[in-house]
Amino acid sequence: MTRRSEVGEAISQPRLSGRGRVALAALVAFGLLPIYWLTATAFTNRSDVFAVHRPLIPLNPTIDNFVAFFQNTALLQDLANSFVVSTGTALLSVFVGGLMAYSLSKFRYSGRNALMLMFLIGQLIPGALLLVSLYLILGSVGLLYTYTGLILSFTTFTLPLTVFLLKGIMDALPDDILEAAKVDGLSRISTIFRIVFPLVVPGLIAAGMFAFMRGWSDLLFALTLAGPDKQTLPAGLTQAFIHEGTADWPGLMAASLITSIPLAIIFVLLQRFFVSGLAAGAVKG
Amino acid sequence: MQSSVLDETVVDPVPLVPLPESNGRGRRSKISAGDRRFGFMLALPAILLFLVISLFPLVSGIFTSLFKQSLLRPGRTFVGLENYGNIVGEFFDRLGTTLIFSISATILPVIIGVALALLLNSRMRGRNVIRGLMMLPWLLPGVVVAFLWSWIFNGNYGVINYLLNMVGAPSTDILGSPLGAMAAVVIAKTWNSFPWIMVVVLAALQTLPTEQLEAAALDGATRQQRFRFISFPHIIGPVALVAMLEFIYNFGNFDTIFVMTGGGPGDSTTTLAVDLYNLAFGSYDLGAASAMGVLWLILLGIISSGYLILNRRLETR
Structure with a gap:
C-alpha cells in the first residue's frame, strides 16, 4: 500500500527539472521583488530615494516614514x-x-x-x-x-x-x-x-x-x-x-x-x- | 450553487470550518408550510437590503440616464435619449480600452497562475513557504498595488529606469506613453491577481485521479500525454471559471487604473469604470454617467449569462 501511494505521488507530483527550477525562480522573483521594493523604500530616507547612484538596499534604514504617518492627524x-x-x-x-x-x-x-x-x-x-x-x-x-x-x-x-x-x-x-x-x-x-x-x-x-x-x-x-x-x-x-x-x-x-x-x-x-x-x-x- | 465548485477544490484535509458535502439539492424536505414561511422571513432582511442598495440603484440609474442632471446643482430636466446620443461614441471607445485591459489582465495571470501551480505541485523543500509568500501580492489592497507599481515604473526615480540606466539605457517615462501605460496597468493587475488563480489550480491539482495517472504511466503514457489527457482536463473547468470571474472583475476595475494613470495619458487607459467616475465626479454630468452605466449594464448582462451558464455546466458535470 505505502509503495503504491509513493509511486502515485511520484507520478502526480514529479520532481522539478532544471528548466522548471529556472521558471519557478523567475516567477517567484516576479511575485516577491515588488514586495521587497515596497518594504525597502518604506525604510529609506526621503533624500536617498532621489540620489542618482542609490543602493538597492536601504543602507541607513530609518523609521521616519512610519513616524510621519502616525504624526499625520x-x-x-x-x-x-x-x-x-x-x-x-x-x-x-x-x-x-x-x-x-x-x-x-x-x-x-x-x-x-x-x-x-x-x-x-x-x-x-x-x-x-x-x-x-x-x-x-x-x-x-x-x-x-x-x-x-x-x-x-x-x-x-x-x-x-x-x-x-x-x-x-x-x-x-x-x-x-x-x-x-x-x-x-x-x-x-x-x-x-x-x-x-x-x-x-x-x-x-x-x-x-x-x-x-x-x-x-x-x-x-x-x-x-x-x-x-x-x-x-x-x-x-x-x-x-x-x-x-x-x-x-x-x-x-x-x-x-x-x-x-x-x-x-x-x-x-x-x-x-x-x-x-x-x-x-x-x-x- | 457554488458549493459544487467548492467541493472539487478543497485542499486542506482539516479545514478550519466544515465544508459542504452536498449542495442540498435532492434532499428530502420534512419542512412544514409554517417553517417555509419562517425560512423566507429569515431571508427578508438580506432581500430588502439587496433591493435597496443594489437593485433600486440600478433601476433608478436608468431613470437618471433620461435626465440632464448635475452633481453640483439640485433639480433635473427630462431630455429623453439625448444623453445616449452624446455618449454612445465615447462608450464604444472606452469599451475597446476596457476589453484590451480586461482580456490582457486575465490571460497573463491565468498563464502565470497555472504555471506556478504546476511548478509548485512538484515535490520540493519549502514548497508551502513559497505558496504562502506568493499569496502576498493578492493580499495587498488595490490602491497599495497601484502605488507600488507607479513607483516601480516612475519615470525619474523608478527602479525599472534605475536598472535600465545601469546597463546604459536611457530613462523612459513608461506611464507617460499610451502603450507603456496600458502595459504597466496590466502588469500591476496581473501581479495582483495571479495568486488567486494559482490557489484555485493548486486546489484542483490536489484531487488529481492518482490511480488513473499510475495506470497511464504503467501503460507507457509519457509525461506530456498524461498531462494532456488526465491532468489538463481535470483543471480546465476551474481555470475557465476563475478566468471568467477575473475577466468580469477586471472589466469593472477602478483602483488600479485610477491611481496609476488616472485614465491617461490622453484617454489611452480610460476604461468604462474610470470614464463613468470622470463623467460623474469630474464633469458633474450625472445623466451622461448614468447613460454610460446603462449601456454597460446591458453588456454585463450578456457577460454574466456566460458566467452563469459556465457555472451551471461545471456543476452538473
Missing part, C-alpha cells in the same frame, strides 16, 4: 475610519448574510432558486455601476458622508460574498441537529442563536474577516461617498502623498505597508480557510 483619522467602517460592514454582512444563508441552506420555499441567482449576479455588479445612484440616494436620505452610508455602500459587494460563503458552511450542518432542537422544544429563533450560529462561529468569523478585507480595500466608494471626514485609508492615501505630480514615495510606501498590515494579520489567522474560500470564487481577484 488626517491619516490617523482615515485609519480610524477604516476600522469603524470595515468592522461595521463585516458585522452587518455577517448578521444579515448569516440569516439569509441559513434560510437558503435549510429551508425550501418557492423563489429560493431565484434568490440564489439574485445574489450570484449581485457578486458580479461592479461598484461603478451603482456609484451615481448610490450618491443620489444616500444624499436624499441624509446618509451621504456618513459612516452608515459608507457601510451600506460597501455592503453591496460584501453581502453576496458572505451569503455564499456561509451557505456553503451551513450546508454541512446535519439536519439531525435541527430536528433534535425541535424535538427538545426549542423555538425556531432560539435554534438560530443557540444552536446554528454557535456551531458555525469559525465560519462567521471567517466570512466577517473577508467582508472586513473587502471593505478595507475599497477605493471607489471611499473616494466619492465618504467625504474628507469619513473617508477610509485608501482614499486618504490618494490625497496625502501626491501633489502636482511629485510624491513622497518613501512616505507613501510606509503608509501602504501600514494599510496592508491588518490584512496580513487576517490572512495568517485564516490561512487555511483562504484556500477553499478563494476556490469557491467567493473572493474577488
Whole structure:
C-alpha cells in the first residue's frame, strides 16, 4: 500500500527539472521583488530615494516614514475610519448574510432558486455601476458622508460574498441537529442563536474577516461617498502623498505597508480557510 | 450553487470550518408550510437590503440616464435619449480600452497562475513557504498595488529606469506613453491577481485521479500525454471559471487604473469604470454617467449569462 501511494505521488507530483527550477525562480522573483521594493523604500530616507547612484538596499534604514504617518492627524483619522467602517460592514454582512444563508441552506420555499441567482449576479455588479445612484440616494436620505452610508455602500459587494460563503458552511450542518432542537422544544429563533450560529462561529468569523478585507480595500466608494471626514485609508492615501505630480514615495510606501498590515494579520489567522474560500470564487481577484 | 465548485477544490484535509458535502439539492424536505414561511422571513432582511442598495440603484440609474442632471446643482430636466446620443461614441471607445485591459489582465495571470501551480505541485523543500509568500501580492489592497507599481515604473526615480540606466539605457517615462501605460496597468493587475488563480489550480491539482495517472504511466503514457489527457482536463473547468470571474472583475476595475494613470495619458487607459467616475465626479454630468452605466449594464448582462451558464455546466458535470 505505502509503495503504491509513493509511486502515485511520484507520478502526480514529479520532481522539478532544471528548466522548471529556472521558471519557478523567475516567477517567484516576479511575485516577491515588488514586495521587497515596497518594504525597502518604506525604510529609506526621503533624500536617498532621489540620489542618482542609490543602493538597492536601504543602507541607513530609518523609521521616519512610519513616524510621519502616525504624526499625520488626517491619516490617523482615515485609519480610524477604516476600522469603524470595515468592522461595521463585516458585522452587518455577517448578521444579515448569516440569516439569509441559513434560510437558503435549510429551508425550501418557492423563489429560493431565484434568490440564489439574485445574489450570484449581485457578486458580479461592479461598484461603478451603482456609484451615481448610490450618491443620489444616500444624499436624499441624509446618509451621504456618513459612516452608515459608507457601510451600506460597501455592503453591496460584501453581502453576496458572505451569503455564499456561509451557505456553503451551513450546508454541512446535519439536519439531525435541527430536528433534535425541535424535538427538545426549542423555538425556531432560539435554534438560530443557540444552536446554528454557535456551531458555525469559525465560519462567521471567517466570512466577517473577508467582508472586513473587502471593505478595507475599497477605493471607489471611499473616494466619492465618504467625504474628507469619513473617508477610509485608501482614499486618504490618494490625497496625502501626491501633489502636482511629485510624491513622497518613501512616505507613501510606509503608509501602504501600514494599510496592508491588518490584512496580513487576517490572512495568517485564516490561512487555511483562504484556500477553499478563494476556490469557491467567493473572493474577488 | 457554488458549493459544487467548492467541493472539487478543497485542499486542506482539516479545514478550519466544515465544508459542504452536498449542495442540498435532492434532499428530502420534512419542512412544514409554517417553517417555509419562517425560512423566507429569515431571508427578508438580506432581500430588502439587496433591493435597496443594489437593485433600486440600478433601476433608478436608468431613470437618471433620461435626465440632464448635475452633481453640483439640485433639480433635473427630462431630455429623453439625448444623453445616449452624446455618449454612445465615447462608450464604444472606452469599451475597446476596457476589453484590451480586461482580456490582457486575465490571460497573463491565468498563464502565470497555472504555471506556478504546476511548478509548485512538484515535490520540493519549502514548497508551502513559497505558496504562502506568493499569496502576498493578492493580499495587498488595490490602491497599495497601484502605488507600488507607479513607483516601480516612475519615470525619474523608478527602479525599472534605475536598472535600465545601469546597463546604459536611457530613462523612459513608461506611464507617460499610451502603450507603456496600458502595459504597466496590466502588469500591476496581473501581479495582483495571479495568486488567486494559482490557489484555485493548486486546489484542483490536489484531487488529481492518482490511480488513473499510475495506470497511464504503467501503460507507457509519457509525461506530456498524461498531462494532456488526465491532468489538463481535470483543471480546465476551474481555470475557465476563475478566468471568467477575473475577466468580469477586471472589466469593472477602478483602483488600479485610477491611481496609476488616472485614465491617461490622453484617454489611452480610460476604461468604462474610470470614464463613468470622470463623467460623474469630474464633469458633474450625472445623466451622461448614468447613460454610460446603462449601456454597460446591458453588456454585463450578456457577460454574466456566460458566467452563469459556465457555472451551471461545471456543476452538473
